[in-house]
Amino acid sequence: MTGTEPAAQAIIDTTRPHPARVYDWFLGGKDNYPVDEQLGRRIAEIDGGAPRAALANRAFMRRATRALAAGSGIRQFLDIGTGIPTEPNLHQVAQSVAPDARVVYVDNDPIVLAHAHALLRGTPQGVTEYLQADARDPRSILEQASRVLDFGRPVALSLIALLHFVADEDGAHDLVRTLVDALAPGSCLVLSTMTADFEPANVRRGIAAYAAGGVTLVARSRAEVGVFFEGLELLPPGIESVARWRPEEEPEGAAPVSLYGAVGLKR
Incomplete structure (x- = not known):
């Protein structure tokens, strides 16, 4: 891996929950703090499907x-x-298929930065890079990423579980459009985001629990998710609950997963 070493004075706020660390707790990880676990447990009590x-x-x-x-x-x-x-x-998934794959990760949490330098190590043939940047500054991200990626060739842009932290009025659509406009034909947008289409009451309670922890969430309908893919060709099966997007085996149980996922191709 290349990139700038973590700043010695990077400050990790352990007094307030952080979405990345709450998500880590849901996944059974150990890189979270009591405040993150408390919020995770509160959400799981409200919505038992959140960890799933x-x-x-x-x-x-x-x-x-x-x-x-x-x-x-x-x-x-x-x-x-x-x-x-x-x-x-x-990067491990991509480079297991194509060892020469080039991957750039972007996040703005100091704890993610610290772990990125320790864990994100790619193949000798490929490149794995990490950028400390804010998702709300897409032009800066593109400028920095262009040192590693050739935007004249296809790029897979992944916005996984990101956009439900960015409201429409805060520029969610402009953010996506700026990024997609910079991509060459043959590129793809991979996106997942929260929805209340399946379990509206549980999702509303979950949003309230996050808000009490100082984290704002936005749930979008299938049609609202579709707006992010305007001008792109949705790959089959289109916009689906993430558990039902090309499952490798039949999803277990009937409980819905309140996240939509889709992949759009830029022609």
């Missing part, structure tokens, strides 16, 4: 990455809103 949704979302990322590396031949990946590394990571 986190696992299903992670599995969606792996399936989509593998499909694009193997089926579409994409060799460049830009993952924004990376979160705390949880194996197998995106």
